[in-house]
Amino acid sequence: MVSTATPSENISIQEALARAYAHWNAGQAEQAEMLAQRVLVAWPGQPDALHLLGLMAHAYGNLDLAISHLKQACLAPRASAVYSSNLAEMYRQKGMLPEGEEAAERAVAMDPTLISGWNNLGILLQEAGKLERSRVCLEKVVALNPEWPEARNNLGNTWRRLGQMDRAEACYRQALALNPSYAEAHSNLAYLLSTQGSYEEAAQHARRAIDLNPRLVDAYLNLADAEISRQRHDAALRALDMLGAFASEHPAALTARAKALRQIAHTEEALAIARHAVALAPRNAEAHYTLALALQDLSLTDEALLAYEQAATLPGAVAEAALVGRATLLIEAGRQNEALAAFEQALIRFPDSAQALAARAELRTFKANDPDIGTLEAYLAQGERRPLIDRIAAHFALGKAYLDIKDPERAFRHLEAGNRGKRGSFDYDGEQIGRWIEQVRTVFTPERYDGLQGFGEPSTLPIFVIGMPRSGTTLIEQILSSHPQVTGAGELSALRLAIDELGNFPDFVAPDNEASTRARLRQCAQAYLARVAPLAGGRPHVVDKMPGNFLYAGMIPLLLPGARIIHVRRDPVDTCLSCYTKLFAGQQPFAYDLAELGAFYRHYERLMAHWRELLPREVFIETEYEAVVDDLEGEARRLIGWLGLPWDDACLQFHRNRRVVRTASVNQVRQPIYLTSKGRWRGYARYLGPLLDVLGVEAP
Numbered sequence: 001m002v003s004t005a006t007p008s009e010n011i012s013i014q015e016a017l018a019r020a021y022a023h024w025n026a027g028q029a030e031q032a033e034m035l036a037q038r039v040l041v042a043w044p045g046q047p048d049a050l051h052l053l054g055l056m057a058h059a060y061g062n063l064d065l066a067i068s069h070l071k072q073a074c075l076a077p078r079a080s081a082v083y084s085s086n087l088a089e090m091y092r093q094k095g096m097l098p099e100g101e102e103a104a105e106r107a108v109a110m111d112p113t114l115i116s117g118w119n120n121l122g123i124l125l126q127e128a129g130k131l132e133r134s135r136v137c138l139e140k141v142v143a144l145n146p147e148w149p150e151a152r153n154n155l156g157n158t159w160r161r162l163g164q165m166d167r168a169e170a171c172y173r174q175a176l177a178l179n180p181s182y183a184e185a186h187s188n189l190a191y192l193l194s195t196q197g198s199y200e201e202a203a204q205h206a207r208r209a210i211d212l213n214p215r216l217v218d219a220y221l222n223l224a225d226a227e228i229s230r231q232r233h234d235a236a237l238r239a240l241d242m243l244g245a246f247a248s249e250h251p252a253a254l255t256a257r258a259k260a261l262r263q264i265a266h267t268e269e270a271l272a273i274a275r276h277a278v279a280l281a282p283r284n285a286e287a288h289y290t291l292a293l294a295l296q297d298l299s300l301t302d303e304a305l306l307a308y309e310q311a312a313t314l315p316g317a318v319a320e321a322a323l324v325g326r327a328t329l330l331i332e333a334g335r336q337n338e339a340l341a342a343f344e345q346a347l348i349r350f351p352d353s354a355q356a357l358a359a360r361a362e363l364r365t366f367k368a369n370d371p372d373i374g375t376l377e378a379y380l381a382q383g384e385r386r387p388l389i390d391r392i393a394a395h396f397a398l399g400k401a402y403l404d405i406k407d408p409e410r411a412f413r414h415l416e417a418g419n420r421g422k423r424g425s426f427d428y429d430g431e432q433i434g435r436w437i438e439q440v441r442t443v444f445t446p447e448r449y450d451g452l453q454g455f456g457e458p459s460t461l462p463i464f465v466i467g468m469p470r471s472g473t474t475l476i477e478q479i480l481s482s483h484p485q486v487t488g489a490g491e492l493s494a495l496r497l498a499i500d501e502l503g504n505f506p507d508f509v510a511p512d513n514e515a516s517t518r519a520r521l522r523q524c525a526q527a528y529l530a531r532v533a534p535l536a537g538g539r540p541h542v543v544d545k546m547p548g549n550f551l552y553a554g555m556i557p558l559l560l561p562g563a564r565i566i567h568v569r570r571d572p573v574d575t576c577l578s579c580y581t582k583l584f585a586g587q588q589p590f591a592y593d594l595a596e597l598g599a600f601y602r603h604y605e606r607l608m609a610h611w612r613e614l615l616p617r618e619v620f621i622e623t624e625y626e627a628v629v630d631d632l633e634g635e636a637r638r639l640i641g642w643l644g645l646p647w648d649d650a651c652l653q654f655h656r657n658r659r660v661v662r663t664a665s666v667n668q669v670r671q672p673i674y675l676t677s678k679g680r681w682r683g684y685a686r687y688l689g690p691l692l693d694v695l696g697v698e699a700p
Contacts, residue, residue: 013039017048032056047076051083058090066090074103081110085117092124095283097315100124115144119154126158128315134158149178153185160192161317166385168192183213190222194229195387197425202226210242217247221256228263230426231587236260251281255290265493265531267297285316292325299535301333320346324355336363354379354386358393358583366404373401392421396583403581412687415581422583423592430596437551437603441610443506444554449614452509452558455518457525460562462532463543463643464495466550467568468604469588470578472625476568477545478654479628479636485645486541491586494531495549495556498524505552525559541643550604553611557619564643565615567608570625572601573681576691598694626678 011019020035033056039049054069070087073079084107091100104121107114122137138155145151156171169192175185186209193202206223209216220243227236237260243253254277261270274291281287292307308329311322327342340363346356357372357379366373376394379386395418402411463480465473481488499505502520509517536542549556556563576598579591590600611620621642628635636651681688685699692699 013043013046017046017052020049020052045072045076047073047079047083051080051086054086054090063090063094067094074106081107081114081117084110085114085120088117088120088124092120092127095281097124097128101128113144115141115148115151118144119151122158123154126154126161127317129161129317129319131158131162135162147178149175149182149185152178153182153188156185156188156192160188163387163390164385165192165196165387166383181212183209183216183219186212187216187219187222190219190226194222194226195389196384197229197388197421199226199230199425215246217243217250217252221252224256224260228260233260233264236263249280251277251284251287254280255284255287258290258294262294262297265497267294268534270294271298283314285311285314285318285322288314289318289322289325292322292329296325296329296332301329304329320350320353320355323349324353324359327356328359331359331363339363351375352379354390354394354397358390358397361397361400366401368405370401370405373398376401388421388425392418392425393583394418395421396581399581408684408687412684418583419580419592426589428589428596430590430599433590434599434603437607440506440551440554441607443509444610444614446614448509449554449558452517452521454561455521456557456559456561457522457529458561459525459529460564461529461536461540461542462556462560462563463541464549464553464556464563464565465543465545465547465568466553466565467547468550468570468575468579468601469547469584469591470582471547471570471575472568472628473545473547475625475628475654476566476623476639477543479632479651480543480566480639480643482650482654483640483645483648484650485539486543487535487537487539488543488545489532489535491546492532492535492544493546494528495544495546495552498528498531498559499552499555501527505555509555521559528559541645550608550611553608553620554614557615563619565620566639567611567620567622568625569622571679571681572605572695573688573691573697574679576601576695577681577684577688580691594688594690595694598691601695629678 016035016039020032020039023032023035032052036049036052036056039046040053043049050069050073054066054073057063057069058066067087067090070083070090073083074087084103088100088104088107091097091103101121101124104117104124107117108121111117118137119141122134122141125131125134125137135155135158138151138158141148141151142155152171152175156168156175159165159171160168169189172185172189172192175182176189179185186205190202190204190206190209193199193205203223203226206219206226209219210223213219220239224236224239224243227233227239237257240253240257240260243250244257247253254273258270258274258277261267261273271291271294274287274294277284277287278291288307288311292304292311295301295304295307305326308322308326312319312326323342323346327339327346330336330339330342340360343356343360343363346353347360350356352375354376357376361372364372376398380391380394380398395414399411399415399418402408402414463486465476465480467473477488477490480486502508502524508520532542532544550567553565553567556565576594579588579597580594582591584591590596612622621639623635623639633652637647640647640651682700685692688699
């Protein structure tokens, strides 16, 4: 018999347990715990009491105590299969996936009809990356209970990780048909829609999930992801701020914030947050992957490689991306042989990885009947079952492959499809951009420019290399950074971000804002230098090779008297063709439609003509890609001399420079000068009609 709270009352253990569970179900935790503890005094190790205490500990956030109670409960000879199933779920929440899998396997072996057991096993296998076994388990759950929306949702998650996006979407929508107020299904559908480029619908479902369950962490993460994907970084950070209000130390929330901060070039802060996430969750693959990205941003190559390796070995859904990221980092570091071996490692583990095949394509010159071509074609044949972003990458890779084997018809068929898919994933108004660029030209008059002299922060540290993407800017940076007094920092967003902090550009430069503009120029310059100075590595000069800084070229001498600007030009059609054949890692929204690309080039041309007239010769110089190709030494000496630096023969051996290169031209600048890119467009003129029309160029 068990003595209860009332000394005169004695009841049986079974009755005490029944009352304890009834109290717990009624929300009367104190009475439930008291009865369960009294049962354990009378019968140490009693499994039902331990199970209840485990549920209570879990509910109150003490996961370690919950696991301890349930482990002990499961040791009993006749312990319920449900106890092993619940233990499995708690192991999963703790990140102890092997232990959870073992407990779930034990549960379904004890009771093959236990729906919760199969469901928990399926989710554990899903998180461990054992996706085919997960699918089998979760399909069994759906068969056992076809009206259970959670089963459809969980199966959808596994289909998504298997890359079967159409089946995943069908599962999520079936779950919502069964329960329109199912927050988790709305959230998961939001994630899937983001991968397919449907960002607005994704954001709508994420917001609906938050409305239904304001404490659903994944919904905030998926909303932030949708906003980041469409370059709405402020909106993404607002979503993460809402999440931080109740889950500030959640590893996934920290990881998402680090990703968002990377997008706006707050790299040091992103790195600190990613390190914190890893410290909180050392077995979280996503946290290690994000840490690798942040380390890569800061050119901390060896540490980034280790973080990628860790992410690839831990259970989770980022192993493929981590393996590809590691291989890509090796390319950037100029370690091509190691990169090829890393891609092989990725493809052994993920044989039809479009990510790996597409990234490896940049390292290779394809030949007829190359097996990668067949694999990529087969991947695309699966259509919308595969993620949009991977289909786009496959199209661009096949475009390169068919150009390599001299089949331009197929090449441009794939390039058109890849560009069309990418263009459809974001909003871009070319006419609005044109009006904005014209406004920049109008604001920066010679009189206005002269009136703002002398208010910046004098500095000879930065050397800006500007121009259109794919115009030869990376080549010039590589030549300059081969000089012992110059560090190449790559494509930095620092100038744009510093200017953005001043307000709408060029509005704040207008004459009616003169006093305010003067006061804030130095503030802007100091913000820029704070971001860039650490990248110089102790050398007196650092190259900021963001091509798009041509938009702000008139601001540079005002902000940073003493800084130098090198404008790189190339044949207009060769430049645009090279843009059209590349899937850029960064945002180049004008590049994915031939007519829009040509129109943007014309706007760029007009603005550069304006800067050419406005900027003093001592701070602005131009070079042509074709001139560098024809006379490397002559052009290199001219630029080095203009910068006031002593000549160094290392500048002619730029392809031996082992610095990290993070642009679409990474492979080209690892080779000596070659002539094949000059006039390349003429062989493809028949495919470039809209571009040639806008540029006013006749086909040969």
